[in-house]
Amino acid sequence: MMRCDLRGCTGMARKVEEPEYDVLVRHGEFEVRRYSDMIQARLSVDRNNEFKPSHSFRRIAGYIFGGNANSTRIPMTSPVQIWHSGTYSTMAFTMPSFLSEEDLPHPNDEDIQITAVPAGEVAAIKFSGFSNRSKVSRLMQKIIHLTEKKGYIGRNEPILAIYDNPSTTIPFLRRNEILLPLENTGGGTIE
Known part of the structure; x- marks a missing residue:
């Protein structure tokens, strides 16, 4: 049976597991997270x-x-x-x-x-909609620039994280992120 709502259409409603993380600090357009292993x-x-x-x-x-x-x-x-x-x-x-x-x-x-x-820290920018090449490239450059301005050091290339099925989720409701692995920030959690 097809189920449709504002989040999109699926064959069945289900919640999938996502990696656990703590938000260490928020800097306007991005946040720094610590992920578990x-x-x-x-x-x-x-x-x-x-x-x-x-x-x-x-x-x-x-x-x-x-x-x-x-x-x-x-x-x-x-x-x-x-x-x-x-x-x-x-x-x-x-x-x-x-x-x-x-x-x-x-x-x-x-x-x-x-x-x-292993557990580690990343900077994250959230965005919705399509994750086309030009948009993703622009956001990858943006996260590198924003983190460098705040004194963070990236340790790998940025990562595109796609949370929703692009074929069944309405574009403006799609959850996507650009993640930049960071050298250890030594920060504590905030909330």
């Missing part, structure tokens, strides 16, 4: 030859929908993350927090890597 299923491909987000998504989705050594279905989480480094593009799905690295079955697709990600 997590495990991700990642796929890196040469973006000059083979990177198509929909293909990468299907390959990792295949893993969580049973394309693994145990034919085990793994619950979907949000967001899907995408970043570029050199000539490679990486897409990552965060694994549910109740699963350890040892609990996860080996992927049938040998290009999918299970990676432990």
